[in-house]
Amino acid sequence: MPSIVHFEIPADDLDRAKEFYTNLFGWKIESFQGMDYMMIDTFGPGGGMMKRVHPGQQITDYIGVPSVDEYAAKVERLGGKVLVPKMAVPGMGYFVICQDTENNVFGIWEMDMGAK
8 A cells, every 4th residue: 555655845944954853853864965955764754855946835745656657647537636747766766746636745656776
């Protein structure tokens, strides 16, 4: 059954946000080599942190699915929207950003080490 596999926290000040979450929850947060992105180790589903892109941007949960293509089509059939079409994270997998019928944003994630 699909479940949350990753989350992302947008931040205006990455260092300030890192200090906050490290001190609050004891999470290990480290820069991701080659990207303006930080990986978060929660000792459960992992996450990431990056610069906020727009003022209304909120935390995004990613749900692991066997096929982002299949689930993106299902989102649309059920009345939701695909906001960001399929994108690759090279060597890791693919994601799609969606919106549900209540205007909540979430991501779907397909693990694929061959993603390009």
